Amino acid sequence: MQCLEVEELLSPYLDEVLALPESEDVTSHLAVCASCREKYDVLKETVNFIKDLPEVEPPPGFSALVMSKIAIPTREKAGYGGVFMSFRKSGWLRACSFAAMFVVILGITTLMYGMPNQWYQRISSLLVHEQQNEPAPDSETKNDGSADTSETGPKEDSPAHKNEPSNAPGSPAGLPVVPQKMAEKEEAIITQVAYGNIPASNKKLNNLVLDATLALSTEDPSDVPEKIANLADDNGGYLVPGGSQEEGTLTVKVPADRFNYVLSGIREMGDADTRRVAGEDVSGKISSYESNIRDLANEERILQQAMGKAAPLAESEVAQARLNKVQTDMEQQKKLYSKLLTDTQTATIKVNLR
C-alpha cells in the first residue's frame, strides 16, 4: 500500500471502521513508514484536542427559560390554529396561499357580480336595494303599538332618512351615500370605545398570566425572605405582605418581563426544585370583558339619551333603575377587566422554603 492511499485511510483507521484487510494493510504500512506514522499521531492528537474540550455550562436560569418558552408557544399555537400557522412557516407558501385565495375570491365575485367592470353598478344597486327594503327603526314599535319612548327615542331622531333614495340631497349624482345605519353603527362603536374606556386594540398586550412555583432548600432559610424581597424590589416587584412566611411559603409579584430573571435569581439562592412554570392565555377572557363593557356602555348611552327626553314618570323610573343596574354591572366588569390586565403585566412566583 502506498503512502497516499494510507493517508486517505488514516481517519477511518483511527475510528477502527475499516474492513479487516484494509486495516491490516494500514497497520503494516505504519509499522515501516515513519512519515505516515507521524501523520497518524498528529491526526490522533488534534482529534483528541476536540474530544478533550470541556463541557460548557448554559447561563443561569436556562432551564427556567426553556420551561417558560414551552408554556408560551403552546398557547400561541392554540391561539392561531392550523392553517394560519402554516402561513407563518414559509414565505413562498404564504405568497402562494394568498395568491390562491385571491384567485378564488376573484372567481366567486365574478360569478356573483359578473365581470369586474360591472361590479360598481351592481354593488351600487344592491346598496339602494338594501336601503329601500330595510325596515324602519320604529316599525316594530308601530306594529305592536306599545310606543315605548325610552327605546324608540334615539331612533326617532332620524326616522325619515331610512327610506331616502341612495342619492341623498347634496351628494354627487350617481354616487351612493354611505348607508345611515352603517354610519350610526360606526359612530356608536367609536363612542362606545371612548365611553367604555377600552383600549382601541389589545393586540400589543401580552395576554399571558405567568406564574411559577418552586421549592427552595437552603442551609440558612432565615435570610431568604429578605434576599427574595430585595431581588423583587430591584426588579420593580415586591414580596406580597401578609404571606405565610411562618409556614415557609413566600409569594412574589414581579413585572412579567422580569419573570425569568427573578425566577433564575431565586433558584440560585439554594437547591431549587421547580414545581410549575406556566403561562395562562387569557386572550379569550380579555375579549369577553371588552365585549361586555362595550355592550353595557352602549346600553347606558341609550338609556341616558332616553331619560333626557320627556317621558311619563313611571317609565323614567324604570329606565333609571335599569341604568343603575347597567352602571353597576359595568363597574364590576371594568374592575375584573382591569385586574386581568394587571395580572398579564405581573407575574407571580411562589416559593416554598425548606
Place this chain on the structure above:
Amino acid sequence: MQPADEILIERSKNGDMDAFEQLVHRYENKVYTVAYRFIGNHADASDLAQDTFLRLYHALPSFRGESSFMTWLYRITANVCRDEIRRRQKYHFVSLDNETENNGDHIMSRVSGRTPSPEEVVEQKEFNGMIQECIDSLNKEHRLILIMREVQGFSYEEIADILKCSLGTVKSRLSRARQAFKEKFNDRREL
C-alpha cells in the same frame, strides 16, 4: 436518588412539567456544549439549545425507547444544528456575535490529581479558545460532522442516518474535516 430517565420521560409524557424540567436540568450541559461548539458564541448557543429542548418537548410523545434517551436527544441537537446551517445558507446569515469566546471555566474540574496554577489555567483557557476558533473557521458541514463524531460520539452509521447520506460520504467528509481542522490548528500554532 435521582429518578431514571425512563421514569422522567413517562412522567413528562403525562404532562408532568417538573419531570420534564428535571430532564432539561440533567442534559442541559450536554446539549449546550454541542450548541456552543457548533456556533461558537453563547448568545446563539443559548438559542440553539433552547430550540433543542422545545423540539424535545414536542417530540417526546413519539419517543419509544428504541435508542438511549441521550442518543435520541443528541440526534435532535444535531438536527437543530443542521437546520441552522440550512437557515443561514438560505438567508446568507452573518452573525453579529461571531467572535469566539474562550471557555476555560471548567479547567479546575478537568485536571485530576492536583489543582492547576493560575498560569496553567490561563494557558489552558487560551488553548481551548484556539481549538474553538479552529472549529469556528471550518465550513459548516465539516464543523457539524466533526462535532457529531468527536463531541457527541455518534457512530458512522448514526451520522449517515442523521445527515441522510451514505457511509462512504461520512467517511470521506469526516476525513476531510479532520484534515481541515489539523491544518487550521497547525496554522494557528505557528502564529
